[in-house]
Structure formats: structure tokens, C-alpha cells
Amino acid sequence: MATALKTVQSSEAEEIAELVALSRAAQEQIAHYSQAQVDALIRAMVWAVAKPGVAEMIAQQTVDETQLGNYDGKYLKIFRKTRATLMDIIDDKSVGVIEEDPVRNIVKIAKPVGVIGALSPSTNPEATPVIKAISAVKGRNSIIVAPHPRAKLTNKLICDLMRAAIVKMGAPADIVLSIDIPSVEKTNELMRQCDRVLATGGSAMVTAAYSSGTPALGVGVGNAVITVDETADLDDAAEKIRLSKTLDLAASCSSDNAVILVDAIYDEMLAKLVGKGGLVLDDDQKAKLQGAIWVDGHINAKVVAQTPKFIGDYAGFAVPEGTQFFIVHETGAGPDHPFSGEKMTVTMAVYRAKDLDHAIDLTNRIQAYQGQGHSCGIYSRSDANIMKLAEATRTSRVMVNQPQSASNSGNLWNGMRQTFSLGCGSWGGNGTNNNITWRDLINETWVSKPLAVAKTLPSDEVLFGDVIAKLG
Structure with a gap:
């Protein structure tokens, strides 16, 4: 029995390793994309799933498969929320120099993280893969989506639509991949092997994300x-x-x-x-x-x-x-x-x-x-x-x-910020309070040059003030 279990685990680890290898190879092909190329990609990804006719089909598919929520709610998320998220980030500069601080003489350069492992819950499976995918690609990352088993067909449908659009834009389809036959073991393996985890789901999965050994962005309990x-x-x-x-x-x-x-x-x-x-x-x-x-x-x-x-x-x-x-x-x-x-x-x-x-x-x-x-x-x-x-x-x-x-x-x-991933800070056991978006899915290189005029320490009287008199 133990040998059989180990074989199954080994097989799942190998399956995920193959997905990660495909994802990493695809990410390397877009690692040096220009801002215009990146933004064209994410526009195409959203249009592929949110255009009239397709949005309605996805909304109905989501309700039919998950038996959760209602058509109107699902339609609003896939048709409107994805558009709003795209609009929210499309003008952001995410390639090259993204911030300059002339006072401190610091320049910040955006660099991709690599492969994002993303969890998608059964309650929002229509828009979550899209929003996480465009946030990942905005930072020139690739993404592998691990869906809840209750929404695996919806997830595959959405990822396949985005992949087809990506190819038409001249980029590798594998910058978006999905685990088509999901399991807890595969999701855990993805979290171990990817470069950053973006976890949205139940508390058990978020806890597993933080325990995976991979840097993770998680969410807290809503109430x-x-x-x-x-x-x-x-x-x-x-x-x-x-x-x-x-x-x-x-x-x-x-x-x-x-x-x-x-x-x-x-x-x-x-x-x-x-x-x-x-x-x-x-x-x-x-x-x-x-x-x-x-x-x-x-x-x-x-x-x-x-x-x-x-x-x-x-x-x-x-x-x-x-x-x-x-x-x-x-x-x-x-x-x-x-x-x-x-x-x-x-x-x-x-x-x-x-x-x-x-x-x-x-x-x-x-x-x-x-x-x-x-x-x-x-x-x-x-x-x-x-x-x-x-x-x-x-x-x-x-x-x-x-x-x-x-x-x-x-x-x-x-x-x-438009997202479906809401950080809850230390109060919720999370590393961020942010509405998590592309800025959380990049590395930043800080270029520090000497100040034109060096800073000087103030006198003790100025720095410590009345503390000196009180403490001696």
C-alpha cells in the first residue's frame, strides 16, 4: 500500500514537473517582451473570454458545472469584472523602469518572477483564472492554474480560449497552462515547484501555500x-x-x-x-x-x-x-x-x-x-x-x-485595485494587505546612485530633543 501511494505521488510530481518545464520555457520567450507586446497579450486574453457570445457561454457553463451562484452573477464577473481589471492595469508601466525617486536617487526596474502557480476556487472560477493570468503576464510571467475539482471543465475552457488568443498574438500558448484533472496532491506539488504561489481558496489551501516552501501570496477568511x-x-x-x-x-x-x-x-x-x-x-x-x-x-x-x-x-x-x-x-x-x-x-x-x-x-x-x-x-x-x-x-x-x-x-x-485576491495583513495571517495585482508578481531591481549632496547627521540636540533631558 505504501509503495503504491509513493508511486502515485511520484507520478503526480512528474506530471507537474513537465507542466512547470513547459511553462518555464514559454516564460523565457516573453521575458524580454516590450510593454506594447505585453499589453497586447493581456488585451487579447480578456477579449477571448469576455467578448459578446463567449461571456454568456462561460457564465452558463460555470453555473451548470459548479451548481453554485447564478447566471447573472457569473456573467457580471466574466463580462464586466475582467474588463474592469484590464482597464485598471493596462496603462501601468510594468516593463523596464517602473519608478524613479529623484529625492533618494533610486530607479526601480521590473523583472519577471517566472512561473506563477495560481489556485482558483469553485466560487469564482469564471473570472479568477483570467484576472490572475493577466496579472501574471503583465509582469512577463507564465502561469499554471490549479482549479477546484468542481470547476475543472470551466477552468479548462477559459484557459484554452486564452491560449488560442495568445498563439494568434504570436506568443507561446504555454504561458497559460491548467491542471486539467486536478487533485490536492497535484496542487500541492505545483506550489512546491513554481516560483510564486497566488493562493485564493479555502483556509486549508492557503495554509498549504504558506507551507509549500515557495514564496506565497495568500488571502484570509472573509466575513x-x-x-x-x-x-x-x-x-x-x-x-x-x-x-x-x-x-x-x-x-x-x-x-x-x-x-x-x-x-x-x-x-x-x-x-x-x-x-x-x-x-x-x-x-x-x-x-x-x-x-x-x-x-x-x-x-x-x-x-x-x-x-x-x-x-x-x-x-x-x-x-x-x-x-x-x-x-x-x-x-x-x-x-x-x-x-x-x-x-x-x-x-x-x-x-x-x-x-x-x-x-x-x-x-x-x-x-x-x-x-x-x-x-x-x-x-x-x-x-x-x-x-x-x-x-x-x-x-x-x-x-x-x-x-x-x-x-x-x-x-x-x-x-x-481590481482583483479577486484580497490580502488581509498579519491580522489574517497574510504577508500583505494589498488588493493583489501584477505589482505583487514581479521582482524589482533598485538602482541606487550617490546623492548630489550627501546626507548629514543632525546634532544630538536636534535628533534626540527633550529625550536627553529626560534620560540624561
């Missing part, structure tokens, strides 16, 4: 917490929360998982959420829903990114026509309060806060359980309240008056 204060435009907030909560049936880890309403507007805002299709569950329904979402402490894949009716039928309670999402009352945070955690369904926990200070405390307690470092949001017309929440929460992104799941990874209405 967005949204505060609505007494200054907010409540109608606007209710509609944007609905949009965010229901986008692609909450497949995104950025979906509004907890909404905190301050006391002054609690009843009015809750009524507006109900008016937008929210169904407030009673204690019995809440208990049934809890049993449906979590099995042995883990989220039940059967209900992830499904319709309210499907989930209600599965859980055993009636769901009225027109219901778009569930609302469960919650007060605590932690494992004894599972609804305070990520739910991956059209379910939001609603909390009542005395005031903004209480809302901040709740946000930090909720995200200390799950989601710390990822994202939170606030609906408010008070800059003082917005900044107070931003300064007091352990989060990488605070989205203001915007639908969270459509905004924190970048959108046309904000200046956030």
Missing part, C-alpha cells in the same frame, strides 16, 4: 461586517446591502455576513431590509437554518451559494415568494454563535448596537472569530464616524457607502 449609523441614507444602504448580499447568491467571501444597526435607526432600517426581500427568521427557523448550514462545525457545501427557496426546503421551513435573503437576529460572537461567522449563503446576521462605539466593539469581536483583517464597511454621512471605525477596527479595507461584495475587490465607482 464582512457592515455598520449602518444614524446619519446614513437608509434607502440607499438597504438597496446596496441587498445587492451585496445576493450577488451571485453570496458565493463571494466578501458578502455581507453581519450587519450592525445602531439603536437610533434599528427598527426603521430593519423594516427597509425586509422591504428589500429580507426574511426575518424566528427561533425555530433559525435553529433549522443553523443545522442546514453547518455540519460537524463545517459549512455544508450543499447549501453554499444556493437560492433561499432551496435552502429553506433543505432546512425544512417555508420561504415566501419574493424572499431574497435571510435575516437572523444575533447578539454574540464566536463558536457558540455560528451565525457570527462566514456563512457562504444568502444569510445575514443582524446586530443591534447602542452606538458607534458598540458597533466597533461588535465588529472586532465578530472578526476576531472569523474574518479579521479582510473587510468591513459603513453606511454613514459622517466623516468623523467613518474615520473612527476605520481607525479602531483590525481590517485592511473599509468600504464606505458601497455594496461590499461588489466593491472591495475594485469597481468602477471606487479606486480600489
Whole structure:
């Protein structure tokens, strides 16, 4: 038995080694491409998958294969998100000298990393391979995409379309490769053999990426917490929360998982959420829903990114026509309060806060359980309240008056970098807080020349000031 297992592992290691060799050979052919050549490539890659007719086909294929989310959400991602990402990076200089600092007399030169090993989740398999691929190629890298098994056909379709476009542009197809028959062992092997890992997926895979021995960019757990204060435009907030909560049936880890309403507007805002299709569950329904979402402490894949009716039928309670999402009352945070955690369904926990200070405390307690470092949001017309929440929460992104799941990874209405890979900093066990993009997938050579006038150390009196008097 042990010998057979070792043989299988050896075979998979050899398979990945062959892919990496192909990828590396292709990358070497574009390593010295000009900016114009690189940008033409990534335009072609996006057009190949996002042009009218093809985008619709990919959206339907994704829903049919994964049985997660809905057509409208998938279509928005492949048609619009890929375009927006391309637009976001197309004018960036990623070849040659990319930055000059005349004050420090430093010039920065971009160099490719090599082979990027990219993980693609089942929840966003339509746009993730495209966005990661153009970010890799923008830095003159090649990429190998390891899909979730639930989305392997979608991934192959998308990668094949990009490969065909790359060849038509005169470049080697193998700058984009996919693992067509994926497995955990192959993904782990890819992470060991590539030059940099770009990991988007479950916590187990991200942990494996960090443990692979290869430099890795990972993401943290999502569990967005949204505060609505007494200054907010409540109608606007209710509609944007609905949009965010229901986008692609909450497949995104950025979906509004907890909404905190301050006391002054609690009843009015809750009524507006109900008016937008929210169904407030009673204690019995809440208990049934809890049993449906979590099995042995883990989220039940059967209900992830499904319709309210499907989930209600599965859980055993009636769901009225027109219901778009569930609302469960919650007060605590932690494992004894599972609804305070990520739910991956059209379910939001609603909390009542005395005031903004209480809302901040709740946000930090909720995200200390799950989601710390990822994202939170606030609906408010008070800059003082917005900044107070931003300064007091352990989060990488605070989205203001915007639908969270459509905004924190970048959108046309904000200046956030377009991506599906959201670093969560040390709070989330990640090496970066960035919206990860091409700049994270290059090496930089710093050229340092002597200053025209050398720096001089100031006197002790200037440098240490009153510290001298206090310490002697």
C-alpha cells in the first residue's frame, strides 16, 4: 500500500514537473517582451473570454458545472469584472523602469518572477483564472492554474480560449497552462515547484501555500461586517446591502455576513431590509437554518451559494415568494454563535448596537472569530464616524457607502485595485494587505546612485530633543 501511494505521488510530481518545464520555457520567450507586446497579450486574453457570445457561454457553463451562484452573477464577473481589471492595469508601466525617486536617487526596474502557480476556487472560477493570468503576464510571467475539482471543465475552457488568443498574438500558448484533472496532491506539488504561489481558496489551501516552501501570496477568511449609523441614507444602504448580499447568491467571501444597526435607526432600517426581500427568521427557523448550514462545525457545501427557496426546503421551513435573503437576529460572537461567522449563503446576521462605539466593539469581536483583517464597511454621512471605525477596527479595507461584495475587490465607482485576491495583513495571517495585482508578481531591481549632496547627521540636540533631558 505504501509503495503504491509513493508511486502515485511520484507520478503526480512528474506530471507537474513537465507542466512547470513547459511553462518555464514559454516564460523565457516573453521575458524580454516590450510593454506594447505585453499589453497586447493581456488585451487579447480578456477579449477571448469576455467578448459578446463567449461571456454568456462561460457564465452558463460555470453555473451548470459548479451548481453554485447564478447566471447573472457569473456573467457580471466574466463580462464586466475582467474588463474592469484590464482597464485598471493596462496603462501601468510594468516593463523596464517602473519608478524613479529623484529625492533618494533610486530607479526601480521590473523583472519577471517566472512561473506563477495560481489556485482558483469553485466560487469564482469564471473570472479568477483570467484576472490572475493577466496579472501574471503583465509582469512577463507564465502561469499554471490549479482549479477546484468542481470547476475543472470551466477552468479548462477559459484557459484554452486564452491560449488560442495568445498563439494568434504570436506568443507561446504555454504561458497559460491548467491542471486539467486536478487533485490536492497535484496542487500541492505545483506550489512546491513554481516560483510564486497566488493562493485564493479555502483556509486549508492557503495554509498549504504558506507551507509549500515557495514564496506565497495568500488571502484570509472573509466575513464582512457592515455598520449602518444614524446619519446614513437608509434607502440607499438597504438597496446596496441587498445587492451585496445576493450577488451571485453570496458565493463571494466578501458578502455581507453581519450587519450592525445602531439603536437610533434599528427598527426603521430593519423594516427597509425586509422591504428589500429580507426574511426575518424566528427561533425555530433559525435553529433549522443553523443545522442546514453547518455540519460537524463545517459549512455544508450543499447549501453554499444556493437560492433561499432551496435552502429553506433543505432546512425544512417555508420561504415566501419574493424572499431574497435571510435575516437572523444575533447578539454574540464566536463558536457558540455560528451565525457570527462566514456563512457562504444568502444569510445575514443582524446586530443591534447602542452606538458607534458598540458597533466597533461588535465588529472586532465578530472578526476576531472569523474574518479579521479582510473587510468591513459603513453606511454613514459622517466623516468623523467613518474615520473612527476605520481607525479602531483590525481590517485592511473599509468600504464606505458601497455594496461590499461588489466593491472591495475594485469597481468602477471606487479606486480600489481590481482583483479577486484580497490580502488581509498579519491580522489574517497574510504577508500583505494589498488588493493583489501584477505589482505583487514581479521582482524589482533598485538602482541606487550617490546623492548630489550627501546626507548629514543632525546634532544630538536636534535628533534626540527633550529625550536627553529626560534620560540624561
